[in-house]
Amino acid sequence: MITLTHYLILSGILFSIGLVGLMRRKNLLMLFFSTEILLNAVNIGFAAVSKFYGDLSGQIFAFFIIAVAASEVAVGLGLLVLWYKKTGSINLDSLAMMKG
Amino acid sequence: MFELIAFYTFSILTIGMFCIVVFSKNALYAMSALAGGMIFISGFFFLLEAEFLGVVQIIVYSGAVMALYAFGMMFFDTTRDVKENINNKKILYTLSILSAILIVVILCAPIFSANIEAIYPAKLEGVGNVQMIGLVLFTKYLIPFELAAVMLLVAMISGIVLVSKRMDANLTEDEQEHIEGETI
């Protein structure tokens, strides 16, 4: 029998994979992919909780997260393109203007 | 039984796909794997009787977002791999494993308020999931919904402005010049 815990653990594993990507990758585009993974991991958790508690709020939240993710991609990708046009690189290490 | 098989299949597939995303050197592979992973996640939604969410997942992620990424990648030279020199791998993996363990431990712990009461019951007699979401979304969550709509509009406009060629110039002016240029 699949319980809530199964889903939550799956969600946690996916979230960890996202974190690994976030820390490991230097390609800015890959960072965006990793954030998508993080968001989706959370979405699974929400949907599972919604199901096992019989409350619709979880699904609504997941829905809003999808909306946020979509707008994040639009703006982020726009900035990324702009950055690429300006510097010709999307390597994270080239992006160190805030060095203190 | 069917649920069990489906859950494990989808789990393995999703984890595999996302691992490809994270570890693959080629951006194109990563993107394709991501798209695959998204679709498999929608499988979970269907398993969890959240049909609406599953459909939205496929449409928005696999459709819109992935298309956006695909178009975005056309701007970049994808044939040239981004050189990724990863330093301090030890720290990285310790951190990852540590956080994974911690998250799993927390999620496995007995949930504090197990006797939670549903405010918006997911199931009513004779009302489907999509219908139910519509009801809740347009009553209780109307204002967040409208705000989300405005946010998407803002994101769309900013995306256009950012990627269009001349950021400093007025968009309509730009258009006018273009038209004049054509007539001449």
Next chain:
Amino acid sequence: MEKYLYIALFAPLVGSLVAALFAQSAKNYFVGIFTSVLIFISFLSSMLLLGYVGEGVVVHVKMFDWIGAGNIEIPFGFIVDQISVIMMVTVTLVSTIVHIYSIGYMDHDKSFNRFFSYLSAFVFSMMILVMSDNFVGLFIGWEGVGLCSWLLIGFWYHKESASWAANEAFIMNRIADLGMLLGLFLIYWQIGSLQYDVVFANIENLNPTIVTWIGIFLFIGAMGKSAQFPLHTWLADAMEGPTPVSALIHAATMVTAGVYLVVRASDIYTLIPDVGFFIASLGAFVAVFAASMALVNRDLKRIIAYSTLSQLGYMFVAGGLGAYWIALFHLMTHAFFKSLLFLGAGNVMHAMNDELDIKKMGGLYKVMKPTAILMSIASVALAGIYPLAGFFSKDKILEVAFDSGAYFLWFALFIGAGLTAFYSFRLVMLVFFGEKNYEKYGVHPHEAKPFMLYALTPLALLAIIAGMFEHSFKEFTTQILRDYEFSLDHSVAIMLILATSVVAIGGILFAIYKYKNGGFSESIEKLPIFQLLKNQYYIPKFYEVAITKPFALASKFMWKNIDLRVVDATVDAIASIIYSTGQKARLVHNGNLSTMLRLMVVGLVVLLILVILFRP
């Protein structure tokens, strides 16, 4: 009636604020006239209030709640009763005359407008002091006049001696104010209120020891403001300020605030006759002590300042022995003739191009007839010759001293009266009669402007006739103040009056005789007693050696050793620790997004650990 109260109180403030607007601009007669008119309006309101109070009405208003915190409840309230209305009339009358006089006196000063701003601000503070219906308001006014006194003594701040004198006055007053503040705390602690009526109604129920301490602390405050020994040195040095300031603040009004406090707190002091007797003794001591210093001084204004000190001593004798209305009466008459004396001295100074040494004057009667007459009237009044104002109030004080059985005090005051008469006429003789010493210094004296002299005539008139109001004054003030019951025989009283008058006239005649014939020989200055008096009993020197210098040394030691080595070092250490931590921490901030993300994950891990450790 409340209307008049507010007018009397706030007209000087308005004048001060308007004058302050012009403070930086060039001399403008409008400022002087405007402030004078407002003070005069304040005077008229005070007179109207005097009329009302005379009918037995006490005006008591509460403007608004001022401090309300926990149990403490202090309204911004004012009371016009028999005591405060007398003070108001005296203050505003003298202020009006001083303001008008200053228009002429400060004519050549480039800070003309600023002067009037300060002067009106002083009057406002003084009005708060006398009109407040609680001790806190009194304290605010008390500090306000202290501040204005500081500003005005140091009015010519570019002169080092002036700013030094201003600081000295301010610091001495602060020392005394600490005592007063302790007294207020004690009252609040014991009674739980600072309203006069509440305090005086409950003071009898307190432990006598506590009441004694309250009386002592309040009197310490009064000692500072009224420059009583040992805090007296500031008053003579305060003569660095412009002469109208000396007349208004350091003769007529501010320095009498201490007497006012004792009179106001008469309900407290009647309970503690021991403290009262101490006050009287100190007053008698100061009366002789200051008069003796005035005998030999050669500085025109300092002589009058010492005389003020001496007269304040008389007032404290009356206050200490329980004859409060007499203290108040002497306060009023003294205000009239002493400010007249000071303003006359201002005329002389102007004539002599700010020369203050009376040995360099002489024979000014011929060129400054009106001033000479005015100052002579004031001196006669000060000496206490019948029928001028000083006679009535001063003789009453001597009678009180004799009547209380304090013969020693009476004797001291008796001597003081003779000395007063002598030094006043020494001054008059040396300045206005005798040889024209000023010719040697190439000074061409001239009489002051006519309007300044006209402004002085009301004071002269009051210096002559104020004593006639003795009986009505007594009836008026004893409505709320305790009357002093004389048990003296009529014949004894007559004898006392005669004795005092004889010693006063004797002093005058001796001075006239001696200085008509060329004064004392030079050899007298060699006498040790003369040197002692000339150096003010070496008290300023003593203060310098015993307090100022050790304090300076201690300060220097503290600065070199404690401040630089401990405090500064600590502060520097804190700064350098933070600085070096910043230097090390900036490595974290290397601008690399990847590093930041890793740090973020570290943070996440820490938070998750905390969640596990502290889960509910």
